[in-house]
Amino acid sequence: MALSTGDSADPSNAGRYFDSGMEQFHHPRPVRTGPAPTPQRLRLMAGLSGRILEIGAGDGSCDAVVCSLVLCCATRAQETLGEVRRVLTPGGELRFYEHQRSGNPAVTLAESLVTPFWSRATGGCHPARDTVAAIRQAGFDVEIVDRFTFRHFNHVLGVARRP
Template sequence: MAVTVVRGHGGSLPYEAGSFDAAVVSLVLCSVPDSGVLLAELRRVLRPGGELRFFEHVRSANPVRAVLQDLITPLWRLMAGDCRPNRDTGAAIREAGFVIEDSDRFVHRATPGAPALTHILGLARRP
């Protein structure tokens, strides 16, 4: 299957509703100003039954780790392109009207010395 990468702004994609079979977001929902706006636009351009594949930072389910994420987020945003590692991205995907069919939560350290952050990897569908 051929894949075409296209230009566009996530909050206003220049495509008709239902134009795509699938969309991928990878480490972007943590840094956009309003992930709900981007997710709503992705839902609009996906056909019914279309797939949203995601790999994102998420807020930890561990209360201690979640508080640590809250504490590092202001400095992290300055150093990492406005990334907010404490967002509840799974909830945002569901709130945008997607149905999460598969999701794996795990802690991952991107590089030696970097903090270990909770991530999710999964598949959601537009009903």
């Protein structure tokens, strides 16, 4: 059974589905806000430091997702975008800042030729990827696209929405 999450969630309902304190593990929460963590949550997070990615409940519960130079590096961009779409609420925003294949055929050829070397040197980045097309193919409505060049590579900054 799914619970409603976010600002409109009714915390008094959580006890119907989870033992005391377990709702913390099933509701996405902003970092460092909201009620004090339960002892179980403190045990789970004890000793962690650095950058932490928490994976948990999130089916259709996020109002926005931000991707910054991620989609150009994703091995399977469509699967990544599928997960982004899954966690976004209907009408939720995908904001992206990504590499984007050039619209100039000569530059696109050069990007394609440099990609194998560039990708190895930069953790899998594919500057010749048509990121905007991939976002559309994943079922997003692209609303804003600002194309620009940064350090000799084409980029896009934009907003897409989950229908």
